[in-house]
Amino acid sequence: VLARRQGPGSFRRRILRRAAAAAGLEKPAMAVYHHAFQTAGGGQKYALRFAWELRDLLSPFVLTHLKPPDGIWDLHGLKGFPVRRTAAPGLGTARIDLKLAMGLSPNPLEAASRMAAEAPFLLNGNMVAALEPRSDTAVFLCYFPDLPRKAPFHAHEYDLFLGISRYGARWARRRWKLTPSRLIHPPADLKGPGGPKERIILSVARFEHNKRHFPMLRAFHRLLGTEPRTRGWRLVLAGGSESRDPSSLLRLHAELMRYGGMNVEILSNLPEAQLRTLYARASIFWHLCGL
Numbered sequence: 001v002l003a004r005r006q007g008p009g010s011f012r013r014r015i016l017r018r019a020a021a022a023a024g025l026e027k028p029a030m031a032v033y034h035h036a037f038q039t040a041g042g043g044q045k046y047a048l049r050f051a052w053e054l055r056d057l058l059s060p061f062v063l064t065h066l067k068p069p070d071g072i073w074d075l076h077g078l079k080g081f082p083v084r085r086t087a088a089p090g091l092g093t094a095r096i097d098l099k100l101a102m103g104l105s106p107n108p109l110e111a112a113s114r115m116a117a118e119a120p121f122l123l124n125g126n127m128v129a130a131l132e133p134r135s136d137t138a139v140f141l142c143y144f145p146d147l148p149r150k151a152p153f154h155a156h157e158y159d160l161f162l163g164i165s166r167y168g169a170r171w172a173r174r175r176w177k178l179t180p181s182r183l184i185h186p187p188a189d190l191k192g193p194g195g196p197k198e199r200i201i202l203s204v205a206r207f208e209h210n211k212r213h214f215p216m217l218r219a220f221h222r223l224l225g226t227e228p229r230t231r232g233w234r235l236v237l238a239g240g241s242e243s244r245d246p247s248s249l250l251r252l253h254a255e256l257m258r259y260g261g262m263n264v265e266i267l268s269n270l271p272e273a274q275l276r277t278l279y280a281r282a283s284i285f286w287h288l289c290g291l
Contacts, residue, residue: 031122
């Protein structure tokens with residue numbers, strides 16, 4: 001059955017690796033799947049940190065689609081794992097759009113599923129419900145069920161369905177009819193240098209449409225015009241941006257110019273050390289992403 005599902009070559013490699021692990025010749029492999037690994041973001045960091053903590057027991061590798069830029073591990077703030085790439089036909093070339101997978105047949109993530117099956121452990125690191133689990137043990141990390149439950153849908157087939165918050169767990173039950181096996185909160189590891197707080201409102205999120213940067217700009221512009229106590233305050237928008245598709249970042253800069261610049265900074269792809277300093281200096285953290 002496994003040979004039919006995975007192909008004879010993949011099946012043979014899987015058996016050989018299991019035998020090597022059982023003999024103590026190598027650690028069992030773990031595929032860490034993330035469709036947007038090429039951009040630095042919170043979801044990416046959580047999945048990679050999850051795998052990093054298991055490195056003494058398992059041998060992780062990243063499974064993704066697009067070629068990551070040079071220096072991507074510095075942006076993620078971790079030492080690197082091997083990276084393997086596979087096709088995702090029909091889901092884009094500049095960025096992978098998972099909305100395009102809904103209703104497609106055959107499943108555009110079939111190749112990724114087969115490649116992940118060569119490892120006995122799979123960590124689905126960004127709520128990609130279209131990825132069918134075929135490893136011996138498969139774990140699904142669900143931050144928030146942002147896409148509707150629509151075929152191809154395999155999230156319910158994973159051995160562990162993990163949430164990161166009670167809020168996300170409520171929405172998983174509501175939208176996907178799934179209850180997390182347990183909650184594992186993301187590590188809070190961004191403590192920066194000490195010092196006085198400044199009049200900075202900080203937002204950290206990837207530069208893409210669903211992170212709601214445009215409503216932030218509009219709200220901050222209204223606040224500056226109506227609230228005298230905002231004098232001297234600065235809005236800093238920091239986040240990852242894909243070099244292949246900088247359209248969201250360019251539109252954000254254009255929107256800022258429409259408001260005359262205001263007291264706003266847009267900072268993309270900051271090294272971790274600079275990001276920690278921003279967190280330490282900011283008085284307010286602002287996150288607007290959600291329904």
